[in-house]
Amino acid sequence: MNKVMRLASEQGVVIFTKSSCCLCYAVNILFKGIGVNPFVYEIDKDPEGMEMEKAITRLGCTAPVPAVFIGGNLVGSTNEVMSLHLSGSLIPMLQQCQCLS
Template sequence: MEAVMRLSSEKGVVIFSKSSCCMCYTVKVLFHELGVNPIVHEIDQNPEGKDIEKALGRLGCRPSVPAVFIGGTLVGSTNEVMSLHLSGSLVPLVKPYRVLTGN
């Protein structure tokens, strides 16, 4: 649990993912399209991945990935992220973490 909390607060937007997960890929693409370069932790490529996955489950992430944290706060998985985006609430949340310049 400590590792998840430490990793989730290291940058504005953090995604715990599995490299073979299509929903994880979708969420990562969404954030890139919003101009955000999230820190992505591919837990299937991490020796502590099983422990991280269990900790995410204890935090309420079901399914455990993708698990999105913004500003150190758990936002949720694909359903929560997409609901925020469709309601217009995601862009204001990520605005401080955008890296696009210009428009």
């Protein structure tokens, strides 16, 4: 849990992913499309990846990947991020943390 929280707080937008996950890729492209360069951490390439997945789930993420953190706070997985974007709430959230370039 400590490693996840440490990494999540080091950058404005952090996405925990797996290299073969198409939803992870889609969320990453969404952020890049709106002008955010997220820090992408591929947990399947980390020896502690399984523990990180469990920690992300314990934090309340509906799916372990993609897990999106903005300003050190868990936003959620694909459904939550897309819902925020479609409702018009994602960009103000990113502006508030000064994550837009």
